[in-house]
Amino acid sequence: MKKKVLSVLFIIFIMVLVNSIHASVYAETDDLKNSTEIKPNYIAIVLCLNNLTLNSGGKLTCEGETGVQKEYIAGVKIELQQLSGNWTTIKTWEDTSDDEEMYLYKDWYVEKGSYRLKTTHTALDSSGDVIEIVTKYSETVDY
Numbered sequence: 207m208k209k210k211v212l213s214v215l216f217i218i219f220i221m222v223l224v225n226s227i228h229a230s231v232y233a234e235t236d237d238l239k240n241s242t243e244i245k246p247n248y249i250a251i252v253l254c255l256n257n258l259t260l261n262s263g264g265k266l267t268c269e270g271e272t273g274v275q276k277e278y279i280a281g282v283k284i285e286l287q288q289l290s291g292n293w294t295t296i297k298t299w300e301d302t303s304d305d306e307e308m309y310l311y312k313d314w315y316v317e318k319g320s321y322r323l324k325t326t327h328t329a330l331d332s333s334g335d336v337i338e339i340v341t342k343y344s345e346t347v348d349y
Contacts, residue, residue, distance in 0.1 A: 250329035255270065265314070268312045270283075272327040274306050278306070279302055279329070280327075282308045282310050284324070284326075285324040321346070324342075326339060327342065
């Protein structure tokens with residue numbers, strides 16, 4: 207008798223589980239129907255790195271690297287931001303490369319405070335037109 211009751215409960219559990227999965231999938235596809243545009247990410251950009259390191263004496267090392275597929279030109283812009291109510295950009299470096307990778311490495315001395323990097327990774331075509339942009343933020347560093 208116990209075996210029969212457990213079997214029935216197990217079957218009911220499986221039915222509830224299957225129905226909840228179906229409802230979840232339906233809700234997600236319904237949301238997609240309402241969105242106006244779907245844009246693929248990472249068409250041309252294959253590498254997005256940034257790093258903010260605090261060294262002694264308030265020296266911050268700011269690094270950003272962008273890698274793109276072979277037919278594109280890599281660009282990277284790093285903005286050092288300070289938190290004072292809102293995040294404010296205090297220093298910007300930007301460059302592009304003639305090949306698939308662009309790496310920026312800059313040191314900057316700061317006063318006490320909280321800092322982060324906003325890194326904008328860009329892929330351009332041979333005409334200089336922007337194909338793709340990806341923005342990333344580093345971890346916050348406190349000095």
